[in-house]
Each structure stands twice: as structure tokens, then as C-alpha cells.
Amino acid sequence: xxxxxxxxxxxxxxxxxxxxxxxxxxxxxxxxxxxxxxxxxxxxxxxxxxxxxxxxxxxxxxxxxxxxxxxxxxxxxxxxxxxxxxxxxxxxxxxxxxxxxxxxxxxxxxxxxxxxxxxxxxxxxxxxxxxxxxxxxxxxxxxxxxxxxxxxxxxxxxxxxxxxxxxxxxxxxxxxxxxxxxxxxxxxxxxxxxxxxxxxxxxxxxxxxxxxxxxxxxxxxxxxxxxxxxxxx
Amino acid sequence: xxxxxxxxxxxxxxxxxxxxxxxxxxxxxxxxxxxxxxxxxxxxxxxxxxxxxxxxxxxxxxxxxxxxxxxxxxxxxxxxxxxxxxxxxxxxxxxxxxxxxxxxxxxxxxxxxxxxxxxxxxxxxxxxxxxxxxxxxxxxxxxxxxxxxxxxxxxxxxxxxxxxxxxxxxxxxxxxxxxxxxxxxxxxxxxxxxxxxxxxxxxxxxxxxxxxxxxxxxxxxxxxxxxxxxxxx
Numbered sequence: 001x002x003x004x005x006x007x008x009x010x011x012x013x014x015x016x017x018x019x020x021x022x023x024x025x026x027x028x029x030x031x032x033x034x035x036x037x038x039x040x041x042x043x044x045x046x047x048x049x050x051x052x053x054x055x056x057x058x059x060x061x062x063x064x065x066x067x068x069x070x071x072x073x074x075x076x077x078x079x080x081x082x083x084x085x086x087x088x089x090x091x092x093x094x095x096x097x098x099x100x101x102x103x104x105x106x107x108x109x110x111x112x113x114x115x116x117x118x119x120x121x122x123x124x125x126x127x128x129x130x131x132x133x134x135x136x137x138x139x140x141x142x143x144x145x146x147x148x149x150x151x152x153x154x155x156x157x158x159x160x161x162x163x164x165x166x167x168x169x170x171x172x173x174x175x176x177x178x179x180x181x182x183x184x185x186x187x188x189x190x191x192x193x194x195x196x197x198x199x200x201x202x203x204x205x206x207x208x209x210x211x212x213x214x215x216x217x218x219x220x221x222x223x224x225x226x227x228x229x230x231x232x233x
Numbered sequence: 234x235x236x237x238x239x240x241x242x243x244x245x246x247x248x249x250x251x252x253x254x255x256x257x258x259x260x261x262x263x264x265x266x267x268x269x270x271x272x273x274x275x276x277x278x279x280x281x282x283x284x285x286x287x288x289x290x291x292x293x294x295x296x297x298x299x300x301x302x303x304x305x306x307x308x309x310x311x312x313x314x315x316x317x318x319x320x321x322x323x324x325x326x327x328x329x330x331x332x333x334x335x336x337x338x339x340x341x342x343x344x345x346x347x348x349x350x351x352x353x354x355x356x357x358x359x360x361x362x363x364x365x366x367x368x369x370x371x372x373x374x375x376x377x378x379x380x381x382x383x384x385x386x387x388x389x390x391x392x393x394x395x396x397x398x399x400x401x402x403x404x405x406x407x408x409x410x411x412x413x414x415x416x417x418x419x420x421x422x423x424x425x426x427x428x429x430x431x432x433x434x435x436x437x438x439x440x441x442x443x444x445x446x447x448x449x450x451x452x453x454x455x456x457x458x459x460x461x462x463x464x465x466x
Binding site: 074140156179 | 379383388406408410411
């Protein structure tokens with residue numbers, strides 16, 4: 001994680017990002033292969049239910065309807081419609097090796113050990129302007145005994161619809177997030193966080209989101225949100 | 234943390250909890266003194282600004298107007314007006330040594346190293362039905378580069394007003410939380426999360442909350458919430 005590394009603009013040259021995998025910031029923690037670690041891939045902590053849903057969406061991704069979104073230890077901050085791959089945006093190149101912090105971590109990827117915190121993978125459906133996150137909250141996200149903290153549920157909702165808004169509208173910030181908590185989420189269970197853009201008005205992006213149990217029988221939470229588009233200055 | 238320990242009801246005998254400190258669950262991680270670790274006390278990661286605000290509220294606590302709320306690695310799940318000390322509630326005694334998990338952690342106390350995540354201390358003003366949290370978000374709570382993730386802000390707001398609702402109304406669950414994000418919170422800065430109960434209607438508890446910069450010049454976020462009282466069954 002702490003390893004410094006020289007990244008050149010050439011090594012970040014445009015590639016079809018989502019489809020083939022990109023070369024992100026080289027300091028984002030390396031996997032054993034020497035590539036930056038993508039956390040949105042199965043690991044030993046994923047339950048069979050999590051794997052089943054993951055495989056289902058991977059299958060749906062084969063015709064391009066859905067796309068798995070890789071996940072690193074920093075947010076994708078500069079994604080825009082013109083630069084759908086976060087690692088090829090000119091502004092990111094400018095940041096190369098200077099402004100991006102090596103000492104921070106994305107909130108949802110802050111824990112070292114697999115399975116303790118947020119285990120999740122996002123799938124984007126561009127034509128539906130929809131993002132679905134397959135999510136397994138771990139034992140370190142506790143609120144009431146045995147259940148996920150409301151703040152952790154807020155975090156995965158914010159990330160899901162934030163990711164969705166970024167792909168549809170470009171760089172955005174959360175302006176309002178309103179969540180109805182319907183049924184607590186048991187730690188270790190698997191849920192689907194299903195978010196979509198409902199409409200856009202100027203710089204405003206209106207989204208909604210539902211959190212369902214894997215079997216579709218329990219609605220855990222429902223949310224509406226307003227994001228504001230912030231052009232890269 | 235993993236150490237098992239025999240806790241008897243006698244060792245959890247009623248004590249004036251908030252004023253003098255209680256004996257909580259013995260497996261809640263021990264400090265060097267052999268006492269369970271209270272995380273709502275200064276550590277080396279606290280900035281001078283954090284210490285200043287902490288000292289200010291400790292001073293205000295001397296006449297009993299405010300009370301510092303200790304913080305452990307599990308939520309205070311069974312607090313009621315009849316049992317303001319969570320560690321003396323009969324239902325907790327029933328749970329002793331069996332149902333309470335040793336392998337879970339409160340979401341906001343999930344990181345091992347001081348200063349990386351949520352550093353916070355809550356102060357309750359019972360007569361104002363108000364809870365103020367002095368809060369310093371660490372570098373592992375990142376969303377947009379350099380700023381706290383919206384989900385982490387939601388988490389500290391939910392915890393602050395949840396704590397407030399628990400002390401006023403007893404055992405509660407979050408039903409709705411609506412947050413307006415006004416200005417992003419820089420990582421490492423110090424903010425005041427100021428929550429209060431506005432009114433109660435039957436089992437409903439209505440609260441509001443504001444997140445201010447330490448100097449009172451910047452309103453970072455504003456929230457309203459509805460909690461539902463859940464009697465211990």
C-alpha cells in the first residue's frame with residue numbers, strides 16, 4: 001500500500017476501460033500479480049449466496065447489457081461521459097504522482113481483512129441508467145446486535161447511486177440523501193442495492209434506490225437522492 | 234479482543250453509570266488497566282482543535298449540565314429510561330456470556346489504529362434533549378479526494394441522534410434519515426455534530442441535526458430523522 005511508484009501518462013493511455021480492465025493509479029495497492037488490486041472480485045469471505053448473485057450478473061454482462069465496475073481503494077473522482085474510463089481522464093494525468101494521496105482510503109475499502117467490512121461488487125446497466133450492487137455486510141459494520149449499522153447502509157446506498165450518477169452525468173456530489181429503513185439487514189446476509197437515475201434537470205440528478213434481500217422477499221431500505229453535477233474545473 | 238471472560242451479574246451490579254463509569258461487558262477489549270477500553274477519551278491522534286473542544290465540554294460537564302458518553306466496541310443496545318446505564322439492564326444480564334457476539338464490532342469503532350477512522354466523543358445535555366459529538370474524520374473515511382465520504386457523515390449523524398434518542402426515549406431504531414450535504418468535510422478537520430429531539434408522538438421520536446465546523450463558520454450538513462421506539466420485548 002505504501003509503495004511509491006512512477007506512473008507515466010503513457011501507462012495510463014486510453015483503453016476500453018470497463019470492458020477490458022484499465023491500468024489505474026499504480027499506488028492503489030498491488031495484488032500478487034503486480035496489478036492494482038480490484039476489490040470487486042470474489043474472495044474467500046463471499047458466501048455462496050453472494051457468489052450466486054455475482055455469477056448471475058457476470059452472465060448478464062456477456063452481451064454488454066451490464067458491466068462490472070472495478071473497485072479500488074480510492075474513489076473514481078474524475079469520471080465524465082467524455083472519459084468513461086477514470087484512468088484516462090486528462091485531469092487525472094495532471095494529478096499523477098502529486099496530489100492524489102497515498103495515505104487515504106476509500107471509506108468502504110478501509111479494512112484490511114476480507115469479509116469484515118463492506119464486501120460488494122457493482123454492475124452498471126447504462127441503457128437503464130441503473131446500478132446494482134451485490135453486497136454482503138460483515139461483522140465489523142454492526143449497529144444493533146447482529147445487524148448492519150444504519151450508517152453502513154447509508155454508505156452503500158450513497159456509493160451505489162453515486163456511482164450510477166457518475167456514469168450518467170459525470171462528476172457529481174451528493175446534495176441530499178433520504179433513507180427509509182424498513183427492515184434491519186442481518187450481518188453476513190446478502191442484499192441487492194438497486195439504484196437508478198430517474199431524471200436530470202440542468203445540473204441536478206435525481207435518483208432512487210431500494211435495498212432488497214437476495215431472495216427478493218424483504219425490502220430493507222428505500223432511498224431518494226439528489227446529486228449535483230460539478231464540472232471538472 | 235478475542236479473550237473470553239467470565240462475567241457475573243454481580244460484576245455488572247447497578248452503578249451510577251454516566252457519572253462514575255460502569256463495568257461493561259468484559260469482552261469489549263481491554264485497555265492496559267484491565268478495564269474495557271473506552272474509545273471516547275483523548276488519544277495521540279486527536280488534533281489540538283479536537284482536544285480544545287473536548288476540554289470545553291468536559292468543563293461544561295462539571296456542573297452536570299453535560300455528560301460525556303463512554304464508547305465501546307458494541308452499541309448500547311438495551312438502554313431504557315428506567316435503566317439509563319446500559320450495563321445494568323436486566324435484559325443485558327440475560328445476554329451475558331451467550332448471545333452477545335465477541336466477533337462483531339460497532340461500525341464506527343471498526344479500525345484498530347487510532348486516528349484512521351472515526352475519532353469522536355459524545356456529550357449529552359439531558360435537559361435540552363441534545364447530544365453533541367466532537368468528531369474528527371480520519372484518512373480512511375475518504376470519498377472525494379481529501380474529503381469525508383457522505384456515508385461516513387451519515388454514520389456519525391445517525392449515531393449522534395440515535396444516541397440522543399436512546400437517552401430520551403429508550404430503545405429505538407432509525408426509521409428515516411434525510412441529510413442535506415452543504416459543504417464537504419475535509420479529512421482531519423474537527424466538526425461538531427449537534428443533534429436534538431424536537432418532539433415525540435407516541436412511539437415516534439423526531440430529531441434534527443447540524444454538522445458545523447469547529448469555528449462555527451461552515452455548515453457542513455443538516456439532517457432530520459425519525460426514530461421509532463422499540464420496547465424491549
